[in-house]
Amino acid sequence: MILESLKSNIASQIGMIRGLDKIYSLEAQFDAEEIRIYSKIAESLIRKVTILNESIPEILDKIGINSVSPKEEEKSKGLEIVQIKPINTARKEVDIIVSEKNRVEFLKELNIDSQLLKKVKKRQKEKPKRLEKFNTTNWYGKFANKIFFNFSQKLVNEGSFKSLILDIKKSNLNILSTTYLSMMFLTIMLASILGVFVMIFFLFFSFDFLNLSIEAYSGSYMLRFVKILWILLAVPGMTFLALYSYPAAEKKSTAGKINQEIPFVVIHMASISGSGIEPIELFRIIATSNEYEFAGTEFRKILNQTNLYGYDLSTALRNVSLSTPSSKFSELLNGMAVTINSGGDMKKFFEKRADSLLLEYRLEREKANKSAETFMDLYISIVIATPMIMVMLLVIISISKISTGFNPTQMTTAIIGLVAIVNIMFIAFLHMKQPNY
DSSP: OHHHHHHHHHHHHHHHHHHHHHHHHTGGGOOHHHHHHHHHHHHHHHHHHHHHHHHHHHHHHHHTGGGSOHHHHHHHTTOOEEEEEEEEETTEEEEEEEEHHHHHHHHHHHHHHHHHHHHHHHHHHHSOOOOOOOOOOOHHHHHHHHHHHHHHHHHHHHTTTHHHHHHHHHTTOOOOHHHHHHHHHHHHHHHHHHHHHHHHHHHHEEEETTTTEEEEOOSOHHHHHHHHTHHHHHHHHHHHHHHHHHHHHHHHHHHHHHHHHHHHHHHHHHHHHTTTOOHHHHHHHHHHOSSOHHHHHHHHHHHHHHHTSOOOHHHHHHHHHHHOSOHHHHHHHHHHHHHHHHTOOHHHHHHHHHHHHHHHHHHHHHHHHHHHHHHHHHIIIIIIIHHHHHHHHHHHHHHHTOOOSSOHHHHHHHHHHHHHHHHHHHHHHHHHHSOOO
16 A cells, blocks of 8 residues: 555656646746746645655655564654545546655645645636637638639639649648639739730830830830730739749748747757656647747647647647648658657657757858858959949040940939849848848
8 A cells, every 4th residue: 555655656746847847838928926826836846746755765664664673663663654635646636645744744735735726727717818819811802702712612623723722731821722812813803904004004105214204105006006915914924923923932931930940949849858748748838939930830730730620649740741831840740750659759859850950050051151252252243343344434435425325314324223223133132042040
């Protein structure tokens, strides 16, 4: 009986330590009053663990009382083990056994815990619940669905736009594929109407880009119509390309941001997993943390798979690995699923994975630094040296009075405009190539 109680003591201590770990991991989410209450709970848990530890030698002496020497038996006669039951630890009722001298103190701590837990429950009732607000389709999406929903749904059922639909799912745009297709078709239709008006405008008017002036067109309208017919196809065509490529660009951007967070997420998980916490609790801590905005979204998908859809953890990991935009994160989830199924050590898995991810992170940083040096040389040679040469040519042309068909004002405006465009293009290119961390 005493041996079973000793096992219960150890199990209770493990449960208390896990409770401490959970309190410390969620401390950032508490307000000032909750921090004060949970700090007292943590102190009480530490004192109870200490009391149970101090009782272990006496319990061991009690177990071995028949095998001790007569002199030691004499000493142990005054020892009395007092059993306390039941106590709710680790979500189940167990028997706790403590020595007589620690009995009063342990019961006092239990009473403190009970009072503090009542305060926590009372605060939770008083505190307004945080409701997660889901973004519903805006008025433009609703209007597009009224016109094109059936057509979009038919295309989805037929398997059209497979790559686009997959990009929409992986981009975390929080919009249905059919709705996005409907919005895309409506935008293309509006762009076509705009293209007609633009074509009509240029049919009757000419725009001088150098002098920034508009003049009435005089000439053959048939020939003019043939020259500007491309506008009718270019405007909706460019709109289609922009909308078709947007989910892929958003997916790539999200994947890059997840990749930036992965090394630090894995280090965090490695440190938490050492406490023996369950994997699902581990994911909940990362998902509810405000430190990982993009990786946290992927972990919330795992929780939704297990809590809402009822999948087991391994299946949820594999499902999310197929829908995540980051290939690195997909590999991490598949590795975690294999480790869980095979009963492997999660802490070792995270530690090894963290080492490899940190190495990749350092290599990417070095690569980015090398690229920045190359871009600096290009900027100096193209954006700084080239305009200076062009200005010198402009001065030489003005002095020699060579006829170019443009006056000095027009040539100066063209050079300034060209330098501005090249700078904008270079900044955009640099922004796309350089990591954000």
